[in-house]
């Protein structure tokens with residue numbers, strides 16, 4: 001099987017190193033962003049090598065040192081790095097066993113390994129990994145066809161272990177990028193314009209002089225303005241003063257038109273999406289009349305607002321301009337791409353830029369991490385020799401990081417006389433999810449780094465075309481997994497929308513699955529069939545059926561208790577990755593507030609490696625999606641973003657946490673399926689369906705706030 | 717430049733700096749106690765929580781000078797504290813963190829809660845954590861960890 005990491009990095013030494021002290025280094029291009037990929041990779045390596053997990057060090061990704069595995073996203077890490085590390089570890093074991101057999105003069109098949117000690121069953125002679133391989137290069141390629149352990153032999157994989165680093169996290173010793181401290185370091189803050197379209201006209205010279213006298217460095221390049229100094233809080237205050245000393249040309253401001261109007265009426269690029277989830281470069285066939293044999297036809301439009309990543313720690317970046325190059329630390333999900341963009345923007349040779357990944361707060365996609373790294377780099381280049389730690393403020397993170405686009409989904413479905421779907425139409429509308437920085441023609445790297453657009457001589461605006469990959473972007477999970485005889489699927493990339501957008505966990509899948517799974521309930525009702533049976537009537541994939549049955553047998557959605565509602569949602573992420581079914585029980589109070597009571601999450605992610613880490617992706621994903629569905633929306637007016645902090649952009653807190661049960665289907669020996677994004681879409685839909693079950697109100701636009709519920713009740 | 721003292725984790729510490737600087741910066745930058753995080757600086761998220769005379773307190777927006785003469789305890793010292801240690805162990809057992817940025821603040825809040833309410837019910841746990849946010853969705857695990865810590869403490 002082809003593996004992207006191994007294709008580019010075929011040699012074993014690029015993945016694994018045995019140290020003289022017996023510790024084992026595992027190198028990966030996938031970064032830990034709280035999803036516990038390092039724990040899973042350590043478990044996989046430890047399993048194949050027969051050592052305890054605590055002997056493995058998963059090395060932080062550094063450009064030029066770690067394999068380039070692209071971006072840590074799309075639930076790809078287990079299928080890519082997980083497989084690569086498994087094959088690398090198995091190759092390493094095999095290689096060391098062969099050497100041991102020679103050294104001990106025994107047959108290789110007589111060798112066992114226990115805790116890194118290779119022992120012959122026949123002779124009792126033994127040798128340790130580090131005695132053979134300590135601090136030496138393997139100088140062989142990873143064998144993609146090597147035998148790996150059979151699932152029955154697994155002692156570590158599939159078990160429950162405490163996540164790496166958690167003991168340091170709970171004692172506060174764990175160092176995030178935000179906690180870096182090096183001698184001579186300057187703290188820095190950027191002074192942003194009031195909004196995207198504003199540009200700096202002038203800065204009051206007296207004010208800057210006073211700040212300089214107080215020891216602050218001020219860096220300006222066009223409309224990019226920043227302050228640096230030794231004392232972090234003094235820098236924060238200086239940045240506030242500097243903002244007050246700026247004159248801005250605010251231009252016409254942001255477009256205030258109703259976003260759902262804009263989604264429907266702005267110019268757009270439309271592409272038909274064929275049944276395996278791939279957009280086609282050909283015209284869209286117009287929507288035809290429903291089939292003659294249809295006994296019922298339903299239409300509905302579903303909407304989802306812009307969502308913020310809302311990382312708990314505002315983005316940060318560290319940079320130091322040395323004589324020979326640039327040292328950067330970043331919590332970016334794609335340090336190699338970021339390096340290409342930064343090198344391009346600063347007109348430096350890529351090899352002179354080194355980016356080390358350091359943990360940040362959970363980002364769930366393209367948040368401000370890359371931009372903050374570039375901000376730090378810009379400041380560092382203006383102040384060579386000074387290590388710079390740049391942090392965004394809460395307001396900056398909320399108002400300048402990219403958002404997930406608002407989306408509209410228009411569905412039309414027809415039923416036949418047997419209550420089965422005869423014809424299915426789904427068109428999705430949204431802005432791009434694909435704005436991660438990466439070098440390219442017309443200075444595309446600089447154009448996709450926030451501050452790149454505010455410097456003197458800015459690059460032309462980068463306009464993303466419709467992505468044509470399978471399930472990449474607006475059309476992720478646009479294609480339902482259900483067996484429908486006729487489908488018409490269209491993605492519409494809408495132009496001239498007001499806010500900055502890029503990748504957020506699931507891309508279009510959250511909105512598409514919300515729409516599909518609500519519409520399935522609407523059709524089921526017309527067909528007179530209960531929602532679970534209706535789904536099963538259209539599903540042949542046995543693994544899909546099994547998760548739905550696992551969730552709904554534990555929480556029967558057709559029999560909600562008095563005063564409560566129950567709903568279900570299902571999807572296989574990208575029709576290719578992990579399966580998830582969600583059953584929810586909730587109540588809508590007289591104050592029109594939703595109280596979540598119970599949720600059962602059933603998942604099938606192929607072979608389970610880190611059991612608890614996998615469960616955490618499901619239960620954490622559910623709670624985040626519940627927050628998206630019930631509480632969140634980015635707001636703005638002419639003068640800029642108005643949802644600028646946790647009061648104006650509320651998220652779900654600890655007051656509304658249901659009893660959560662996560663059921664994982666056992667699939668030993670079956671390929672890993674990425675699970676980080678599987679549960680989000682089904683969760684949003686299950687909540688909407690449960691609200692309908694509780695109240696008879698069909699909410700088709702998120703968020704499901706008390707206001708939205710009251711408005712729906714008035715219309716009903 | 718001002719000079720003043722703070723009592724942090726049982727030790728009296730001399731601080732040279734502006735007393736108006738919010739405590740979180742003094743802890744993190746002057747005393748290298750990085751457990752308290754800067755999440756918002758607006759008293760909206762709970763990442764910066766420390767114990768002040770046993771009460772969970774957000775310290776990102778209150779001048780450090782206000783805390784003179786009080787007992788400040790940061791998450792780093794909680795392994796020495798009966799409730800704190802039980803909470804830390806329980807967080808590990810329940811895998812109650814993902815990225816961990818909010819976690820130190822939650823450990824502090826949970827410790828304060830269990831000191832006051834050794835056997836909290838769900839309602840009391842929720843109100844004990846009302847100043848706190850988590851973006852990764854670790855909530856259910858955090859709640860279970862607090863229940864677990866409460867049970868362990870009942871048996872010591």
Ligand code: FES
Nearest residue numbers: 755756761762776
């Ligand atoms: S940092 Fe203090 S409450 Fe957010």
Ligand code: FES
Nearest residue numbers: 814816850851852
């Ligand atoms: S664990 Fe990431 S914010 Fe709570």
